Every structure is written in C-alpha cells, then in structure tokens.
Amino acid sequence: MADSANRGSTPLIGLIRQQLLSHISDEGLKEGTRLVERTLAERLRVSRSPVRRALQELEREGMVSRTDRGGYVVSGAASAPAPPAPPAYDAQSEKLYTRIAEDLLQSELPRQVTENALLRRYDVTRGQLAPVLRRISTEGWIEALPGYGWEFSPVLTSLESYRASYRFRLLVEPAAILEPGYSVDRTALLQRRREQQELVGGRVHEVSGAELFDLNSRIHETITLGSRNDFFVESLARINRLRRLIEYRRALVPERAVVRCREHVRLADLLLEDRLPEASEYLRQHLETVSEEKTTEP
Numbered sequence: 167m168a169d170s171a172n173r174g175s176t177p178l179i180g181l182i183r184q185q186l187l188s189h190i191s192d193e194g195l196k197e198g199t200r201l202v203e204r205t206l207a208e209r210l211r212v213s214r215s216p217v218r219r220a221l222q223e224l225e226r227e228g229m230v231s232r233t234d235r236g237g238y239v240v241s242g243a244a245s246a247p248a249p250p251a252p253p254a255y256d257a258q259s260e261k262l263y264t265r266i267a268e269d270l271l272q273s274e275l276p277r278q279v280t281e282n283a284l285l286r287r288y289d290v291t292r293g294q295l296a297p298v299l300r301r302i303s304t305e306g307w308i309e310a311l312p313g314y315g316w317e318f319s320p321v322l323t324s325l326e327s328y329r330a331s332y333r334f335r336l337l338v339e340p341a342a343i344l345e346p347g348y349s350v351d352r353t354a355l356l357q358r359r360r361e362q363q364e365l366v367g368g369r370v371h372e373v374s375g376a377e378l379f380d381l382n383s384r385i386h387e388t389i390t391l392g393s394r395n396d397f398f399v400e401s402l403a404r405i406n407r408l409r410r411l412i413e414y415r416r417a418l419v420p421e422r423a424v425v426r427c428r429e430h431v432r433l434a435d436l437l438l439e440d441r442l443p444e445a446s447e448y449l450r451q452h453l454e455t456v457s458e459e460k461t462t463e464p
Contacts, residue, residue, distance in 0.1 A: 182220040182304070185210055187229065190240055193353050199240045201230060204396075208387065208403045210304075260374070262288060262298050267411045270307075271323050280315040305376075306407045322412045325461060331409050332457035336450060338401060339386065342393035343437070343446040350392035350437050358385040359434040365427040375414045378423065385430050389437065389449070416460045426456055 186206065189195075201221065207214045221238050224230045230238045265288060269275045284295055299316065302308045307319045322328050342348070361381050370378065383406045390402045418426065429452045436445035 179216055179219050179223065182210060182216050183223050186217075186220055186224060190229075192357055195240045197240055197242045200233075201238045201240065203237070205391070208391075208399060209384075258294065259298050259301075262290060262294065263301060263376075264414075266298065266302065267414065270318055270321065271411055271415070273323065275318065278311065278315055278317045305410060307410060320408060321410065322408045328409065328412050328416070329457070329461045331405050332453065332461060334405060335402070336453050336457070338398055339390060339453060340446040340450040342390045342395065342398045342402075343442050343449065345393040345395050345398070347394060348392050348442060349394070350389060352438065354388050354391075355385075355434055355437060358388050359431055359438075361385070362427045362430040362434070366424055366431065370420045370423050370427060375417050378417065379410060379413050382427070382430070385434070389433070392437075418459060422459065426452070 186201075189206070189209070203214050203217055203221070206221075207217045210217065221230055225232055225238065229241055231241045233239055266275070266284075281292065281295060281299070284290075284299075285292060288295070299308065303310065307321055308316050309319065311317055322331060362385060365373070365378070365381065373381070387399075387402060387406065390398050393399070417423070429448075433445060433448055433452065436442075436448055
C-alpha cells in the first residue's frame with residue numbers, strides 16, 4: 167500500500183521542518199551558518215532523507231539557501247522567531263503510544279505490521295492512530311515500508327542488553343571528550359545546560375518520560391559531537407534509538423532524576439571551562455552511577 171508511506175511522510179517532513187526552524191532559533195544561528203545534513207539527522211534521530219526534503223521545503227520558503235558547493239546555509243529570513251511548537255500529545259494519544267511501546271517490549275507485536283492490524287488490535291480510528299505512528303516514526307523505532315505497512319526497528323528489550331548499552335557508553339562517551347581536537351559547540355551546550363537547569367529547578371516534575379529522555383539524550387549527544395569523530399557520534403545516536411523504549415520503564419523517580427540533571431549541569435560547566443580531562447572523568451563517574459541505579463533489579 168504505497169499510500170500508507172505517503173500519508174506518513176508528509177506530516178513527518180512538516181514536523182522535521184518545524185524542528186529545524188526551532189533549532190535555528192534556539193541556537194541563535196546567524197545568516198550564513200552552514201547546516202550539515204548528517205549532523206541535523208543525528209540531532210533529530212531520523213535518516214538523512216527526510217532532513218534533506220525538509221531543507222528543500224525551507225529553501226522554497228526562503229528560510230535557507232543553497233550554496234554553490236551544494237549544501238545549505240541559514241538565510242536572513244530564518245532569524246525571525248520560530249513559530250510555536252506543535253501542541254503536546256493529548257492523553258488519548260499518549261495512552262496509545264504507551265500501549266504500543268509496552269507491547270513491543272513484551273514481544274507481543276510482529277516486526278512488520280499493517281495499519282489495519284493496529285486499528286483492530288487497539289480499537290482506535292485511523293485518525294487516532296496516524297499521529298501516533300508519525301511520532302513513533304520521528305523517534306526512529308518504526309519505518310513505513312515502501313510497499314505496504316510498517317516495520318519496527320530493533321530495540322533493547324532485556325535487562326542484560328540494557329546493561330551492555332551502558333558498558334558500551336562507558337567506553338565511548340568519556341573517550342570522545344579526549345579525542346584530539348575536541349571542541350564542543352558552545353552555543354548548543356549552553357542551550358543544553360539551560361534545559362538541564364530548568365529540570366533541576368522543578369520542570370522534571372512536569373515533563374513526560376519521553377521528553378525527559380530526549381532532553382537527557384540531547385546533552386550527551388551534544389557533548390559527543392564535539393569529538394568530530396563520526397564513529398563515536400553515530401554509535402551513540404544508534405544506542406539512544408535502541409534504548410529509548412526500555413528507558414521509559416527504568417526511568418528514575420523525579421528526586422533522583424534531579425540529581426542526575428544537576429550532574430549534567432556540572433559536566434557542561436567543566437566543558438565550557440575547557441577542563442577536558444576532568445570532564446571525561448566526571449562523565450565516566452556519572453555513567454557508572456546512573457548505570458548502577460537503572461540496571462539493578464528491584
């Protein structure tokens with residue numbers, strides 16, 4: 167059913183377009199700033215193809231410009247405030263999203279599914295299912311098949327695989343800070359620091375598990391991007407996609423999450439002060455303690 171993929175793609179491109187505009191505004195990107203397709207795809211945790219299509223839409227709108235060498239840069243029009251973000255998902259959509267996530271973690275859903283099968287299983291309308299599928303697609307754990315239906319991406323489901331993901335992160339993330347020529351994007355890191363400070367200040371009690379995961383993943387990915395090492399960057403982005411669902415189950419209570427967000431703020435400060443060896447060691451200790459908290463059986 168080719169129309170199934172098309173229905174999912176247009177709203178997805180629109181969402182990525184909105185996210186790109188917000189990124190330009192939030193980071194204060196100036197006219198002429200280069201927009202790297204791969205970096206944007208990693209930031210948004212989607213493939214490069216929808217990012218390219220969103221950039222093409224923004225070019226038609228005059229928000230970005232194509233360079234002689236083929237890439238894109240921010241145009242003057244994009245310096246205006248970004249439009250308001252799309253409204254938060256309502257309670258009904260959140261419930262359906264959670265049910266699909268739980269069923270996938272319990273291996274109760276096949277790898278490939280059709281919309282009709284999901285409609286029957288969850289007793290919802292197509293209009294209720296469509297925005298949830300778009301959200302899941304944006305988060306990277308389902309893809310529209312070119313011919314018919316949808317395919318779930320691999321995710322971590324067992325506690326042992328979850329522990330292994332932390333062991334891998336302990337090897338990669340602290341080492342990324344010690345890479346030759348490490349240079350973090352200070353504007354992006356300051357924004358990530360502000361987000362974490364807001365969580366420490368009380369917002370941690372207001373956000374959903376999905377939003378908290380995104381905010382925390384974002385600061386770790388921003389830090390790793392400073393390594394300029396594609397192997398580090400791409401491996402962390404992949405691990406974050408794989409662990410998203412199991413992370414919802416093993417999220418810390420808000421009181422403990424505040425402690426970890428406060429550590430993120432401290433880590434950002436060390437990097438902003440160019441204290442890289444200290445930052446690397448601090449990140450290692452942070453990951454060790456978070457891993458112990460989240461992977462210990464109750």
